[in-house]
Amino acid sequence: MKHLFLSLIILIPVLSFGNNPLELDESEIDLSKAEKLESLILNEPNLDYQTLKESAPELMDNFVDHTEDNSAAFLDSSDTIIPPFWWGFCLGIWGILIVLILTDKNKVAVKKAFVGCLVMGISVLAVYGIIILIGLASVSY
Structure with a gap:
């Protein structure tokens, strides 16, 4: 009985990590907006954040502006x-x-x-x- 209990304690954590629910397949990740944004930035090197926000708001809807943040x-x-x-x-x-x-x-x-x-x-x-x-x-x- 003692060995059964010990083996369950050892095996349950090992078996529970067989399928990682936080792991994503590459097919589930949509990087199309990020790729469009990257190509836009590479084509215009003098582009700043405000102009980018005004010229392509559909690409910037998921990005958070942290320019006003400070350490406090x-x-x-x-x-x-x-x-x-x-x-x-x-x-x-x-x-x-x-x-x-x-x-x-x-x-x-x-x-x-x-x-x-x-x-x-x-x-x-x-x-x-x-x-x-x-x-x-x-x-x-």
Whole structure:
């Protein structure tokens, strides 16, 4: 019975990767728009993004404009990825350092990360204090 269980633990992951659902066939990928866009760019070397957007909007409908982005874009508090507070709360001093580097010293974001670090520190101290108090209260003399 032990050998059957062990063999199932080993074989199930191996058999489950037999068909990769994320793998695409070359026949399923449509690159016609990308090829037209490439030929357009190669024919006109001085073509910029705005002219390309105006001259061939049907080719640009699936492309996202990232020209306005900066490094602090994903660390804004309105963003849903990871706000600076949670960087500081989860990673402490390292989170503050990450926010400092990624936001190019954005003072508001670094302050939020610092507040997150302080909240985490106070929470950890409170939990340890409660554990110590419970431990001291359970000791009988």
